[in-house]
Amino acid sequence: MIKIGEATLDDLPGITDIYNEAILKTLATFDTEPKTLAEQETWFMRHGAKNPIIVAEEKDVIVGWAALSEWSERCAYADAAEVSLYVKEEHQGRGIGRRLLEYLVEKGKEVGLHTIVARIAEGNEISVHLHKSLGFQHIGVMREVGRKFGRLLDVHLMQKIYYEDTKARDKRQGNSVENVTLNQ
Numbered sequence: 001m002i003k004i005g006e007a008t009l010d011d012l013p014g015i016t017d018i019y020n021e022a023i024l025k026t027l028a029t030f031d032t033e034p035k036t037l038a039e040q041e042t043w044f045m046r047h048g049a050k051n052p053i054i055v056a057e058e059k060d061v062i063v064g065w066a067a068l069s070e071w072s073e074r075c076a077y078a079d080a081a082e083v084s085l086y087v088k089e090e091h092q093g094r095g096i097g098r099r100l101l102e103y104l105v106e107k108g109k110e111v112g113l114h115t116i117v118a119r120i121a122e123g124n125e126i127s128v129h130l131h132k133s134l135g136f137q138h139i140g141v142m143r144e145v146g147r148k149f150g151r152l153l154d155v156h157l158m159q160k161i162y163y164e165d166t167k168a169r170d171k172r173q174g175n176s177v178e179n180v181t182l183n184q
């Protein structure tokens with residue numbers, strides 16, 4: 001049975017193994033060098049109450065993980081976070097990625113995030129499909145921003161906004177794009 005829940009520091013070696021496998025073999029992450037446990041500890045500690053890390057566990061083995069990391073350290077971005085999602089190679093295609101992402105999306109809402117964003121390397125149709133099916137919209141493409149395994153790569157941006165009444169709120173507050181006067 002697969003159990004999904006919040007990650008603890010004890011899960012870090014399992015999380016790191018899965019991430020390092022993806023670094024070395026896939027275009028899913030634009031990291032190119034494997035992470036040490038010490039680096040991963042720093043990463044883990046940067047995730048406060050608003051930035052959950054979750055794991056999927058089967059028979060006490062970590063088979064997948066996902067996180068909502070800070071989109072930016074700048075304070076005004078505090079209600080935005082970025083998705084990471086990884087399933088151990090031999091466990092892919094068993095529905096674990098979907099369960100992790102469903103849980104993560106719920107968590108993001110629970111902790112009060114306003115929006116969550118995914119950066120997906122070109123060609124990752126499974127990830128695009130998965131995000132789309134959970135309410136993410138394709139909002140753009142950053143052309144040729146990555147280079148890995150000798151290839152230039154586009155990155156697709158997908159976004160989910162939890163509270164779709166944003167436009168109505170902005171109008172009330174006079175923040176709609178139409179009302180913004182740009183300095184010449």
Ligand SMILES: CC(C)(COP(=O)(O)OP(=O)(O)OC[C@H]1O[C@@H](n2cnc3c(N)ncnc32)[C@H](O)[C@@H]1OP(=O)(O)O)[C@@H](O)C(=O)NCCC(=O)NCCS
Pocket residue numbers: 022026028029085086087088091092093094095096097098099118119120121124126127129130133
């Ligand atoms: C992307 C990833 C997280 C998906 O997790 P997974 O456990 O393999 O995926 P699931 O089994 O939950 O399947 C997710 C969906 O993709 C579909 N899918 C799975 N394998 C597929 C394939 N080879 N081709 C097309 N669709 C596929 C499934 O049918 C499912 O859709 P459905 O629920 O509508 O039927 C996982 O493959 C992975 O870790 N890949 C490497 C890292 C990565 O790409 N991370 C995402 C970075 S943005």
